[in-house]
Amino acid sequence: MEINITVIDRDGQEHPLQAPTDMAMNLMEICKAYELPVEGTCGGMAMCASCQCYVLSQHPLQEKSPDEEAMLSEAFHVKENSRLGCQIQMDEKLEGLKVELAPE
Numbered sequence: 001m002e003i004n005i006t007v008i009d010r011d012g013q014e015h016p017l018q019a020p021t022d023m024a025m026n027l028m029e030i031c032k033a034y035e036l037p038v039e040g041t042c043g044g045m046a047m048c049a050s051c052q053c054y055v056l057s058q059h060p061l062q063e064k065s066p067d068e069e070a071m072l073s074e075a076f077h078v079k080e081n082s083r084l085g086c087q088i089q090m091d092e093k094l095e096g097l098k099v100e101l102a103p104e
Contacts, residue, residue, distance in 0.1 A: 003092060008056075008100040009036055019090045027053065027099065028085035038101065044086035049075035051085035052102035059097050061088060077102045 002018045005027075009015060019030045028051040031038040039050030046067040052075055055061065061083065064072070068087045072078050082102065088094070 001092065003090065003095040003097070005030070005090075005094065005097040005099070007031060007034075007036055007053075008098075010101050010103060019094075021090050021092055023090075025090050026086050027051070027088040027090070027097075030090065031085060031101075036101070037104075038085060040086060042086075046071050046084055046087055049084065049102075050104075052077070052082055053085050053099040054079055054102060055081045055083055055088075055097075055099050057096060057098040059094050075102075 001021050003021055005017050005019050007015045007017055017034055026044060028038055028040045028044055032040060041050045042048040049071050068084050072082055
């Protein structure tokens, strides 16, 4: 099954994307698959903040792990709605998810 999500890139352009929910992919991997400018330097281990994004929709997301909290506490451009894309797993509940990529 696929869900529809929207990612706003760093130039303010909206990208409607289709994300599979049956492949254990996270938001960072979806962005990379669509060749959006997300680094994911650490490979999704919540050890860098190069996939930081701002969650614009009101979706129920998994609680931040201690690792994600620690990374965001050291990152730049952090806002109340900041999350690491690698920590947002794609599932049916995220249909319509809308995020904006944080500045580099």
